[in-house]
Amino acid sequence: MSGEKMLTTIIKKELLNNIFSFRFLFVFVLLVIIVTVTVLILTDDYLRRVDEYSLRQNDIENYMRRYAHFNRVNAVIAPSQPPLPFNSLIRKISPDDYVIENVFGEFNSDPLPIMFPLIDLTFIVTILLSLIALLFSYDSICGEKEDGTLKLMLSNKLSRARIILGKIIGGTLTLIIPFLLSLTIGLLIIQFNPRISWSEANWRAFGLILLGSILYFSFFYCLGVFISSRHRSSSSSIMTSLFVWVILILLIPNLSPYLASFLSPAPSKIKVERDIERITMDERDELMRKMWREKQAELYKLYSILDENKNLTQEEQKRKAAEDAAYRKAYQILSEQFKIIVSEANRIQQDKISGMRTELSRKEESQMLLSLGISMISPLADFTYLATDLSSTGLRNMIHFQRITGEWRRLFGDYSEKKRDAIEKENPAIDSWNVAVDMSDRPRFQYKEEALAGRFKWTLPSFAVLIVYNLIFFLTAFFSFIKYDVR
Amino acid sequence: MTWTIARKEIVSNLLSYKFFIVILLTAILIFTSFFIMHRDYKQRLTDYSLIKPKPIEPIAVIPPNPLSIFSKGLEELMTRSFEINVIQITARSGMKSGNLLFSYFPVPDFLYIVRVVLSLVALLFGFDQVSREKERGTLKLMLSNSLSRSKTLVGKWIGNYLSLSIPFLLITLLGIVFLNLDPDIHLSSAHMVRLALILFFSLIYIGFFLSLGILISTLTKRAAASIVILLFIWAILVFIIPNLGTLLARQMVDVPSVKALSEKRQQTWTKEVLLGEEDRRKGESSWDTRYKNIYSEMDKKEEDFRNKFNSLVKLSKNINRISPVASFVYAVTDIAGTGIGEESSLKMAVVSYRNSIFSDVISALRSRVKKEYPAFAYRHRPLSQIFAEGALFDTAWLVFFNILFFALSYFAFVKYDVR
Numbered sequence: 001m002s003g004e005k006m007l008t009t010i011i012k013k014e015l016l017n018n019i020f021s022f023r024f025l026f027v028f029v030l031l032v033i034i035v036t037v038t039v040l041i042l043t044d045d046y047l048r049r050v051d052e053y054s055l056r057q058n059d060i061e062n063y064m065r066r067y068a069h070f071n072r073v074n075a076v077i078a079p080s081q082p083p084l085p086f087n088s089l090i091r092k093i094s095p096d097d098y099v100i101e102n103v104f105g106e107f108n109s110d111p112l113p114i115m116f117p118l119i120d121l122t123f124i125v126t127i128l129l130s131l132i133a134l135l136f137s138y139d140s141i142c143g144e145k146e147d148g149t150l151k152l153m154l155s156n157k158l159s160r161a162r163i164i165l166g167k168i169i170g171g172t173l174t175l176i177i178p179f180l181l182s183l184t185i186g187l188l189i190i191q192f193n194p195r196i197s198w199s200e201a202n203w204r205a206f207g208l209i210l211l212g213s214i215l216y217f218s219f220f221y222c223l224g225v226f227i228s229s230r231h232r233s234s235s236s237s238i239m240t241s242l243f244v245w246v247i248l249i250l251l252i253p254n255l256s257p258y259l260a261s262f263l264s265p266a267p268s269k270i271k272v273e274r275d276i277e278r279i280t281m282d283e284r285d286e287l288m289r290k291m292w293r294e295k296q297a298e299l300y301k302l303y304s305i306l307d308e309n310k311n312l313t314q315e316e317q318k319r320k321a322a323e324d325a326a327y328r329k330a331y332q333i334l335s336e337q338f339k340i341i342v343s344e345a346n347r348i349q350q351d352k353i354s355g356m357r358t359e360l361s362r363k364e365e366s367q368m369l370l371s372l373g374i375s376m377i378s379p380l381a382d383f384t385y386l387a388t389d390l391s392s393t394g395l396r397n398m399i400h401f402q403r404i405t406g407e408w409r410r411l412f413g414d415y416s417e418k419k420r421d422a423i424e425k426e427n428p429a430i431d432s433w434n435v436a437v438d439m440s441d442r443p444r445f446q447y448k449e450e451a452l453a454g455r456f457k458w459t460l461p462s463f464a465v466l467i468v469y470n471l472i473f474f475l476t477a478f479f480s481f482i483k484y485d486v487r
Numbered sequence: 488m489t490w491t492i493a494r495k496e497i498v499s500n501l502l503s504y505k506f507f508i509v510i511l512l513t514a515i516l517i518f519t520s521f522f523i524m525h526r527d528y529k530q531r532l533t534d535y536s537l538i539k540p541k542p543i544e545p546i547a548v549i550p551p552n553p554l555s556i557f558s559k560g561l562e563e564l565m566t567r568s569f570e571i572n573v574i575q576i577t578a579r580s581g582m583k584s585g586n587l588l589f590s591y592f593p594v595p596d597f598l599y600i601v602r603v604v605l606s607l608v609a610l611l612f613g614f615d616q617v618s619r620e621k622e623r624g625t626l627k628l629m630l631s632n633s634l635s636r637s638k639t640l641v642g643k644w645i646g647n648y649l650s651l652s653i654p655f656l657l658i659t660l661l662g663i664v665f666l667n668l669d670p671d672i673h674l675s676s677a678h679m680v681r682l683a684l685i686l687f688f689s690l691i692y693i694g695f696f697l698s699l700g701i702l703i704s705t706l707t708k709r710a711a712a713s714i715v716i717l718l719f720i721w722a723i724l725v726f727i728i729p730n731l732g733t734l735l736a737r738q739m740v741d742v743p744s745v746k747a748l749s750e751k752r753q754q755t756w757t758k759e760v761l762l763g764e765e766d767r768r769k770g771e772s773s774w775d776t777r778y779k780n781i782y783s784e785m786d787k788k789e790e791d792f793r794n795k796f797n798s799l800v801k802l803s804k805n806i807n808r809i810s811p812v813a814s815f816v817y818a819v820t821d822i823a824g825t826g827i828g829e830e831s832s833l834k835m836a837v838v839s840y841r842n843s844i845f846s847d848v849i850s851a852l853r854s855r856v857k858k859e860y861p862a863f864a865y866r867h868r869p870l871s872q873i874f875a876e877g878a879l880f881d882t883a884w885l886v887f888f889n890i891l892f893f894a895l896s897y898f899a900f901v902k903y904d905v906r
Contacts, residue, residue, distance in 0.1 A: 023715040030719050034727060041734050048738060056747050063754045072757040080746065093590055096746050105577035106749045107569065108792060111561045111827055112733050112803060115816065117593060119730040128722055135715050235615070236504040238714060242611065243508050246604055251516060254595035257588040258523045261530070266586070270538045270568045270579045364585030371588045384591065395587055434764040
C-alpha cells in the first residue's frame with residue numbers, strides 16, 4: 001500500500017469508527033436538538049425585537065410631527081441600533097444597552113441577562129463543541145493502547161506520522177459532520193422564515209465564522225490528542241483534558257477584565273460624570289452670569305439708552321426694540337454680545353470637560369485593550385471575538401456605531417443651525433430653540449453595518465491566534481505520539 | 488458495613504490522579520476567585536468613598552456589599568448612583584461600565600465556581616462509580632459477599648461525597664480566613680450566617696450532581712458512555728435551560744424594553760416642556776400642570792413597566808427552575824443580597840426616597856438655593872423575608888432534586904445487572 005493510500009485508510013477508519021460509536025450518535029442528536037431550539041427561540045426573539053423597533057421608530061415619527069423643537073430634540077431622536085438578521089444566530093452586546101446606561105443614565109434596568117447570559121451560536125461552539133472535541137479525542141491514543149490495537153497497528157509497516165495525521169484529520173472531520181448538519185437545520189429554519197432575509201455579506205460573514213469554528217474545534221481535537229499521547233490510561237487523560245478545558249474556557253476569559261482593571265485602573269466614572277455635569281451646568285451658569293454682568297456694565301456705559309432695561313422685562317424689551325429705532329440698534333448689539341458670551345462660556349467649560357472626557361476614555365480604552373489581550377490567551381475568547389465582530393454584535397460594532405452616530409450628529413448639527421438661522425431671519429424675536437419646528441426634512445439616522453472587509457480585518461488577530469494554537473498543538477501532539485511508548 | 492465502603496472509597500479516591508486534579512483545580516479556582524473578587528470589592532469601596540453624596544446632593548448610593556465577593560449577582564447595578572432630579576432618577580454606573588469586556592464573560596465569583604466547575608467535578612466523582620467497578624469485575628466480588636446493594640450504594644455516595652466536600656470546605660474556609668485578614672472587609676456575624684447558608688446550599692448542590700453522576704453510571708454499561716451523557720446533561724442544566732428559559736419567558740410576557748421606556752420618557756418630558764414654553768409665550772404659566780403631567784404619565788408608565796417586569800421575572804424564574812441550577816443561583820444570590828428580589832426592593836426604596844424629597848428638589852430648582860436632604864438609607868432584606876419570598880421554595884426544590892436523584896440512582900443500582 002502506498003503512503004497516501006494508507007493515510008486515507010486511517011482517516012476512513014477513524015471516521016467510521018467514530019460515526020458508528022454511541023457517543024457520536026448521542027452528540028449528533030443532542031446537537032441537532034440544541035441548535036434547533038436555540039435558533040427557534042432566538043429567531044422569535046429577533047422578530048419580536050424587530051416589531052418593537054418599528055413601533056418605537058413610529059412613536060418617534062409621531063412625536064416629531066407635532067412637538068419637534070431644537071432645544072431637546074437630541075434626546076428624542078437619539079440613534080438606536082436596529083436588530084440585525086444575524087441576531088437569530090448570534091447576539092452578544094448591543095450599543096443600545098450601552099447608550100441607555102451611559103447617556104440617559106436609565107434608572108430601570110434589565111437584570112435578567114446578568115443572572116443568566118444569553119445563549120447563541122457562540123455558546124454552542126465555544127462550550128459544547130470544545131467539550132465534544134475533547135470527548136472524542138481524550139482516548140484516541142491511550143484508548144487504543146489500552147485496547148491493544150495501537151501495538152497491532154504499529155507492527156505493520158505503518159509510520160507513526162501517518163497514524164497521528166490520519167487520526168487528527170479523521171477526528172476533526174467527524175466533528176465537522178454533526179456540527180454542519182445541525183447548523184444546516186438551524187439555517188433552514190432561519191431561511192424559511194419569510195421575514196428574515198440574509199444579504200450576501202451575511203453569508204460571507206457566516207462562512208468566515210464557520211471557518212473560525214472549524215479552527216476552534218480542530219485546536220481542541222489536537223489538544224485532546226496531545227493530552228492523550230501524554231497519558232498511559234484514558235481515565236487520567238480525561239481528567240487532565242477537563243482540567244485544561246476549565247482553565248482555558250471557564251477561567252481565563254472571565255478573569256481577564258478584572259486583571260486588566262487592576263493593572264490599568266480607570267478613574268471612578270461616576271465621579272467624573274458628576275464633575276462634568278457640575279461644570280456644564282452650575283459652574284457654566286455662574287461663569288456666564290459673571291461675564292454677562294461685566295459686559296452689561298460696559299455696554300450700559302456706551303449706550304445710555306439701555307439704562308431703561310433695568311426696569312423692563314424681556315418681552316417689553318423686545319416690544320420696545322420693534323418700536324424704537326435707536327433702541328433697536330443698541331438692543332441688537334446687546335443681544336449679540338449676549339450670544340457671544342453664552343458661546344464663550346460654553347466653550348471654556350467644554351474645553352475643561354473635553355480634557356476630562358478624553359482622559360477617562362483613554363484610560364478606559366487602554367484597560368479594554370489590555371483585557372482584550374489577556375483574554376485572547378483563551379481560544380474561547382478568540383472565537384467569541386471573531387464571531388461577534390463578524391456578525392456585528394461585538395466590540396467592533398460598538399466602535400462603528402459610535403462613528404456613524406458621530407457622523408449623523410454632525411449632519412444634524414449643521415441642519416439645525418441652518419434651520420434655526422432661517423427661523424430667526426423670518427422672525428428675529430422668536431426663541432428658535434423652544435418653538436415647534438417642522439423637521440420632516442431632517443437627516444435621519446440610518447444604521448448600516450460596517451463593510452465585511454473592515455470587520456474581517458479587525459478579527460485577523462483572533463484568527464491568527466487560533467491558527468498558531470492549531471499549529472503548536474498539532475506539532476506537540478505529533479511529536480509526543482512519535483515518542484509514545486505503546487507497550 | 489456502609490462505613491467500611493465509605494472509607495474504602497475515600498482512601499481509593501485520595502490516592503487517585505482524579506482526586507489530585509480535582510483538588511488542584513478547586514484550589515486554583517477558589518483562591519483566584521477570592522483574590523480577584525476581593526480586589527474588585529476594594530475597588531468599589533474606594534469608588535464609594537469618592538461618590539458618597541454630600542447633604543446638598545439628592546443622591547441615593549448604597550455601600551458595596553461584602554458578600555458580593557462570593558456572589559456578585561446584580562451588585563454592579565445596585566451600587567450605581569441614583570441621582571434624583573426633576574425629570575427622572577438618573578442612574579450612573581460605576582467604573583466597570585467603561586470596559587465592555589466585563590459584559591462578555593460571566594463574573595468569576597464563588598457562585599460561578601460552584602455552579603459551573605464544582606458541579607462538573609461532582610459529576611467526575613460519580614460518573615464511573617458503578618460502571619468502572621463493573622468493568623474491573625470488583626462489583627461482582629463485592630456483591631458476592633453478604634453485602635446489601637443499598638449499603639453499597641450509600642457507602643459509595645457517602646465516601647465520594649466526603650472526599651469531595653471536605654477538601655472543598657477546607658479550601659473555602661481557608662479562603663474566607665484569608666479574606667478576614669484584610670481589615671477593610673467587615674464581615675459581621677449576620678454576614679457570616681449568610682455565608683454559612685451559602686456554603687450549605689453549595690453542599691446540597693454538589694450532592695445533587697454526585698447523585699446524578701451515580702445514576703447515569705448505573706444506567707450505562709461503560710464509563711466512556713457515561714461521561715459523554717453526563718457532560719451533556721451538565722451543559723443543559725447549567726447553561727442551556729436557565730439561559731433559554733429567560734428568553735422563552737420574554738416571548739410569553741409582553742414587557743417593553745428598557746430602551747422603549749427610556750425613549751417614551753424623553754418624549755413625554757420634552758413635549759410637556761415645549762407646551763409649557765408655548766403657554767409662557769402666550770403669557771400664561773402652566774408649569775405646575777406640565778410638571779404634574781410629566782410625573783403622572785411617567786410614574787404610570789414606570790409602574791406598568793415594573794409590574795410587567797415582575798411578572799416576567801416570576802415566569803422566567805419558574806421556567807428556569809426546571810433546572811435545579813437556577814434554584815441554586817436564585818437562592819444564593821438572594822441570600823447574599825445581590826439577587827433580583829433585592830435589586831427590585833432597592834429600586835422601590837429609591838423611588839420612595841425620591842417621592843419623599845421630591846418637592847424639595849423642585850423648590851430648590853426654582854429658588855436656585857441649595858437645600859440639604861436627608862441621607863438615603865437602605866437595609867438589605869432580612870433573611871426571614873428572603874426565605875419567605877422564594878428562597879424557601881428554592882431550598883425545598885434543591886432538596887427535592889437531591890432526594891429524587893438519590894432515590895433514582897438507588898433503584899437503578901438495585902436492579903443493576905452486575906455481569
